[in-house]
Amino acid sequence: MREPTPALPPPPRVDLWLHEIGDWLMRNQRAIAAVQWSVVGLYLLLLIVPVLAPLPEPGARIWNDVVLFAQFVLWGLWWPLVLLSLVLVGRAWCGLLCPEGTITEAVSSRSRGRGIPLWMRWSGWPFVVFAVTTIYGQMISVYHYPSSALLILGASTSGAIITGLLWGRNKRVWCRFLCPVNGVFGVLAKLAPLHFRVDNAAWDRWNKPRGATPVVNCAPLVPMRTMKGASACHMCGRCSSYRDAITLARRSPNREIVEVAGAEPKPVETVLILFGLLGIAAAAFHWPDSELYLWGKLQLAGFLLRHDWLWPLQGAPWWLLTHHPERGDVMTLLDGAVLLGYIVVIAAAIGGFAALCLALAARSIGHWSTRRFHHLVQAMIPVAACGVLLGLSRMTVWLLHDNGLDIAGLMPLRAALLGGALLWSLWLGWRIIGRYSQRRWRKLAAMLPFTSAVAVSGAVWARLFWSF
Numbered sequence: 001m002r003e004p005t006p007a008l009p010p011p012p013r014v015d016l017w018l019h020e021i022g023d024w025l026m027r028n029q030r031a032i033a034a035v036q037w038s039v040v041g042l043y044l045l046l047l048i049v050p051v052l053a054p055l056p057e058p059g060a061r062i063w064n065d066v067v068l069f070a071q072f073v074l075w076g077l078w079w080p081l082v083l084l085s086l087v088l089v090g091r092a093w094c095g096l097l098c099p100e101g102t103i104t105e106a107v108s109s110r111s112r113g114r115g116i117p118l119w120m121r122w123s124g125w126p127f128v129v130f131a132v133t134t135i136y137g138q139m140i141s142v143y144h145y146p147s148s149a150l151l152i153l154g155a156s157t158s159g160a161i162i163t164g165l166l167w168g169r170n171k172r173v174w175c176r177f178l179c180p181v182n183g184v185f186g187v188l189a190k191l192a193p194l195h196f197r198v199d200n201a202a203w204d205r206w207n208k209p210r211g212a213t214p215v216v217n218c219a220p221l222v223p224m225r226t227m228k229g230a231s232a233c234h235m236c237g238r239c240s241s242y243r244d245a246i247t248l249a250r251r252s253p254n255r256e257i258v259e260v261a262g263a264e265p266k267p268v269e270t271v272l273i274l275f276g277l278l279g280i281a282a283a284a285f286h287w288p289d290s291e292l293y294l295w296g297k298l299q300l301a302g303f304l305l306r307h308d309w310l311w312p313l314q315g316a317p318w319w320l321l322t323h324h325p326e327r328g329d330v331m332t333l334l335d336g337a338v339l340l341g342y343i344v345v346i347a348a349a350i351g352g353f354a355a356l357c358l359a360l361a362a363r364s365i366g367h368w369s370t371r372r373f374h375h376l377v378q379a380m381i382p383v384a385a386c387g388v389l390l391g392l393s394r395m396t397v398w399l400l401h402d403n404g405l406d407i408a409g410l411m412p413l414r415a416a417l418l419g420g421a422l423l424w425s426l427w428l429g430w431r432i433i434g435r436y437s438q439r440r441w442r443k444l445a446a447m448l449p450f451t452s453a454v455a456v457s458g459a460v461w462a463r464l465f466w467s468f
Contacts, residue, residue, distance in 0.1 A: 014250065015249065015250070018194070018247070018248045018249055018250060019240075019241075019247050019248060019249075021248055022196065022237050022240035022241070022246075022247060022248030023237075023240050023241055024237075025096075025236065025237020025238075025240060025248075026237045026238055026239070026240040026241065029237075029238065032096055032236075032237075033102075035096070035097070036096070036097060036098075036099075036101075036102040037102065039097050039098075039099050039102070040099040040102055040103060043099040044099075046070045046073055046074050046078075047074075047146075047149060047150045047153055047154060048150065049066055049070065050066055050067045050070040050071075050146035050149075051146045051147055051150050053065075053066045053067055053146075054067075055067060055145075055324075055326075055327065056068050061403050062399065062403050063403075067146055068399070070146065071143070071144075071146075071395075071399065072396075072399045074149065075143050075392070075395045075396075076395050076396035076399045076400075077396065079392055080389060080392045080393050080395075080396060083188065083385070083388060083389045083392065084389060086185055086188040086189050086191075086192065086385075087188055087189075087191045087192060087385060088192060088193070088194075089192060089194050089235065090189045090192035090194055090195055090230040090233065090235045091185055091186070091189045091230065091233060091234050091235050092234075092235040093185075094175060094185060094220070094234040094235070095219075095220075095233075095234030095235045095236030095237070096235065096236060096237075098175075099157070100156060100157050100160040100174065100175070100179065101160075101172050101175050101219075101234070103157060103160055103161060103164070104160035104161065104163060104164035104172055104173070104174045104175065105164065105170065105171065105172050105219050106164075107160075107161050107164035107165055108164040108165075108168055108169060108170050108171050108172070108173070109169070109170050110165070111164055111165055111166065111167065111168055111169050111170075112165065112166055112167075113167075113168070113169045114166055114167050114168075115167070116167050116168065116173060116177070117167075120167070120173070120177045120178065121177065123266070123267075123268045124268055124271075125177060125178055125183075126182055126183025126184075126186070126268055126269075126272055127183060127268055127271050127272045127275070127276055129178060129179070129180040129182075129183075130180055130181065130183055130184055130272065130276050130280075131275075131276060131280050132180075133152065133156075133180040134276075134280050134281060134284050135280065135284070135339075135340065135343055136152065137152055137284075138284050138287065138339060138343070139320070139321050139322065139331065139336055139339060139340075140152070140318065140319065140320070140321065140322055141322040141329070141331075143395055144329075145318075145322075145324065147318065147319075148318070148322075151319055156179070156180055159174060159178060160174040160175075160179070163178060168221075170217055170219065171217075171219050171220075171221060172219040172220045172221070172234075173221070175219075175220050175234070176220050176221045176232075183268065183269070183272045183276075184272065184276070184277065184388075186231040186232060186269075187231070187269055187272060187273060187277070187381055187384075187385075188381065188385045189230045189231055189233075190229060190230065190231055190256040190257050190261065190378070190381060191253050191256075191257070191381060191382065191385065192230050192253065193250055193251060193252070193253045194230070194235075194248065194249070194250060194251070195229065195230035195233065195235075195248075195249065195251055195256075196227070196230075196233055196235065196237075196239065196240065196246050196247065196248055196249070197246070197247050197248075197249040197251070198224065198225065198226075198227050198228070198245055198246050199244075199245045199246075199247070200225075200245070202243065202244050202245040203225060203243050203245035206243040206244060206245065214242070216238055216239045216242050217238060218238065218239060219234070219236070219238075220232065220233075220234045222234075224239055224242065224246065228256075228260050228263075229256040229260045229261075230256060231256065254427070254428060254431065257378045257379065257381060257428055257432075258428060258431045258432055258435070261374075261375055261378040262371065262372075262374075262375035262378075262432070262435065265370070265371050265374035265375060266374070267374065269374075269377070269378070270355075270373075270374050270377045271351075273377050273378070273380055273381060273384055274350075274351035274354050274355050274377060274380070275347050275348070275350075275351035276347075277384035277385075277387070277388055278350055278351060278354060278380065278383075278384050278387070278457050278460070279346065279347030279348070279349075279350045279351040280343055280347045281384075281387070281388050281391065282346070282347075282350060282387060282391070282460050282461060283342060283343040283346035283347050283350075284343060284391075285391035285394070285464055286346070286460075286463070286464065287339060287342055287343065290342065292342065293338060293339070293342045296338050296341070296342065297334065297335065297338045300334060300337075300338060301313065301334060304334065311333070312332065312333045312334040312337070313332050313333070313334055314332060314333060315330045315331070315332055315333075316331070316332075316333060316336070320336075321333070321335070321336045350456070350457065350460055353453070353456055354380065354453040354456065354457055355377075356449075357449040357450065357452045357453035357456075358373060358376045358377055358380075358449070358450065358453050359373055360449035361376055361429070361433070361446040361447070361448075361449045361450040361453075362376055362446070364442060364445040364446035364448075364449065365433060365436045365437045365442055365443075365446050366436065366437060366442070369436075372436055375432050375435075376429060376432055376433070376450065378428070378432070379425050379428035379429040379432055379450070380425055380453065380454065380457060381425070381428075382421040382422075382424035382425045382428065383418075383421045383422055383424075383425045383454060383457050383458055383461070384457070385421070386417055386418055386420075386421030386461070387418070387421075387457070387458075387460070387461035389417075390414055390417065390418065390461060390464065390465075391461070391464060394464070397410065411465065414465055418458060418461060418462060421458075422454055422455075422458045425454045426447075426450075426451060426454055429447065429450045429451075429454070430443070430447060433446045433447065433450070
């Protein structure tokens with residue numbers, strides 16, 4: 001007589017909790033929508049009210065000046081916490097709270113429903129829109145003036161509205177293709193320990209009548225059946241338990257980068273990581289204190305004066321370059337040109353050096369393979385994510401310091417975060433290299449240039465806080 005098959009052990013309690021959380025999100029979309037529109041209201045208040053108020057007087061504080069308060073909430077809390085959330089819970093910000101996503105999807109319900117054009121599907125947009133927005137934001141001092149913040153964020157929101165009116169129906173076409181931070185968010189979400197897991201076998205076993213299967217609106221246009229990571233998923237929960245195959249689940253924070261990213265290399269992510277996050281973002285944080293930027297500006301100014309070319313020393317409208325003479329803050333055409341050149345050159349130098357090192361690492365494993373190269377670049381995500389988060393948090397620290405509040409143990413905390421990110425990237429690199437070669441000497445040979453890329457990238461971010 002055949003013995004009965006032993007029952008499988010029940011899943012860990014944490015997995016059951018996550019499953020319930022995913023289903024709760026799926027069942028409570030109306031409550032989530034109410035929260036989303038509350039965030040939209042707060043977002044509009046933070047953008048519009050400070051523009052109507054006068055700029056802060058000397059001695060103003062966060063708690064008695066609306067402009068400083070809005071700056072602190074928007075740049076000191078909002079954006080750093082958004083970036084941190086990406087690493088912890090994936091793109092839940094996009095699916096549950098983002099005001100632009102909420103607005104564009106709502107507008108899309110009354111869309112003309114046009115098909116998404118080929119130009120919008122161009123794979124290079126994630127890098128281009130991030131680069132343009134970041135550089136332009138520096139030129140008009142987006143962190144310091146309400147009018148500049150309204151111009152950049154308002155333009156982005158207007159783009160989301162227009163896109164929603166024209167293309168798709170009940171979708172987030174703007175978020176999927178043109179949002180300035182879509183590419184960055186997708187890259188950082190790969191580190192998240194949570195994702196909506198798709199069980200392909202369960203999906204294929206589903207045999208209920210067609211009418212019994214509810215229709216799921218995946219607003220960011222993610223192909224649910226083939227979804228293998230958290231990069232594109234907005235974590236909204238609408239698809240939880242769909243066909244008994246999709247579940248909110250935990251995973252190793254290394255899994256998507258080590259096991260998934262290599263199967264479908266994306267050159268645009270390589271460019272975004274190397275020249276965007278490690279290059280342009282770092283240069284954007286560095287330039288105000290850069291001796292190289294100051295030296296280049298003085299050299300060019302002297303050249304212009306010697307040749308009596310004075311027009312580059314004039315200012316420009318505030319929406320083109322920072323122009324607030326009442327605050328003694330005016331950026332000339334020369335300043336803008338040097339700033340642009342500085343960011344481009346520094347980004348090219350950092351990204352180019354890292355790319356060369358990673359190419360040598362990929363070649364050291366064996367014969368040259370672009371797939372291995374793109375896969376190794378993914379291992380740089382932790383140091384890139386930590387650097388951008390630390391750079392943004394400087395605004396938080398500055399504002400708190402100006403208001404008489406200092407964070408105890410700040411420098412050791414920064415050192416610990418950056419050091420941990422460097423070790424994480426090294427571990428990812430070792431794991432990825434091990435997938436392509438089991439020979440220890442090849443792995444060690446590949447780790448030498450890879451370590452150089454990680455070390456230099458870390459040193460660039462460390463230079464923001466320590467002189468050496």
